[in-house]
Amino acid sequence: MLTIQNISLRLLFLTIATLLIINISVVSDTWAKEEHMNKYGDMLEDDMINPFEGDPEAIAAGYEKFNSRCSYCHGMRGIGAKGPPLTRGYYKKSGGTNMQLYSTIVNGLLVNGKPTQMGAFGRTIEGDDIWRIIAYLRQEYKDRKAAGSEFKYGVYP
Ligand code: HEC
Numbered sequence: 096m097l098t099i100q101n102i103s104l105r106l107l108f109l110t111i112a113t114l115l116i117i118n119i120s121v122v123s124d125t126w127a128k129e130e131h132m133n134k135y136g137d138m139l140e141d142d143m144i145n146p147f148e149g150d151p152e153a154i155a156a157g158y159e160k161f162n163s164r165c166s167y168c169h170g171m172r173g174i175g176a177k178g179p180p181l182t183r184g185y186y187k188k189s190g191g192t193n194m195q196l197y198s199t200i201v202n203g204l205l206v207n208g209k210p211t212q213m214g215a216f217g218r219t220i221e222g223d224d225i226w227r228i229i230a231y232l233r234q235e236y237k238d239r240k241a242a243g244s245e246f247k248y249g250v251y252p
Contacts, residue, residue, distance in 0.1 A: 113202070142192045146223075157226075159227050161232070164216065180246070
C-alpha cells in the first residue's frame with residue numbers, strides 16, 4: 096500500500112542512499128577502519144532499521160530474490176563466487192551497517208571512485224525487496240554462526 100508515510104520513507108531512503116554514494120569512495124575506506132563499521136553484521140544503534148529484520152516470510156522472499164538476482168555473482172547462500180561472500184558477516188568494501196548495505200545495493204559499489212562489477216539495483220529491485228534481501232543475508236549469517244560452522248569462501252559450510 097502506498098501511504099504518504101510509505102512514500103516519504105522511500106524518498107528518505109533514496110536521498111540518504113544518493114548522498115551516501117557521493118561520499119562512498121572517500122568515506123568507505125575510512126569507515127572500514129573505524130568502529131562505525133559493523134564487522135560482524137550486528138546492527139549498530141544509530142543504524143537504519145530494517146523493517147523486515149528477523150521476519151521469516153520476508154526472509155524467505157529475500158532468499159528467492161537473492162537467488163534470482165545476486166547468487167549468480169555472489170554464490171548460492173552468499174558463499175562467494177566472482178563477487179565476494181555476503182554471508183560471512185563481514186563486508187570489506189561496503190561496510191556492514193544496514194545503511195551501507197542498502198546504499199551499496201541501490202547504487203552499486205565504487206572503489207577508488209571507479210565503478211565495479213557490482214552494479215546498481217535501485218531501478219530494478221524495489222526498496223522493500225532490498226530490505227528483504229538484507230534480512231535474508233543477516234539470517235543466513237546468524238544461522239551459520241549459531242550452528243558453529245566456520246565460514247569457508249566458496250564452500251557450503
Ligand atoms: C554481475 C555480478 C554481480 C551481481 C549480479 C551482484 N553483485 Fe554484488 N558485487 C559484485 C562484485 C564483483 C563485488 C566486489 C566489487 C569490488 O570489490 O571490486 C560486489 C560487492 C558487493 C557488496 C559489498 C561486499 C563487501 O564485502 O564489501 C555487496 C553488499 C553486494 N555486492 C551485494 C549484492 C547484492 C545484494 C546483489 C543482488 C541484488 C548483488 N550484489 C549482485 C558483483 C555482483
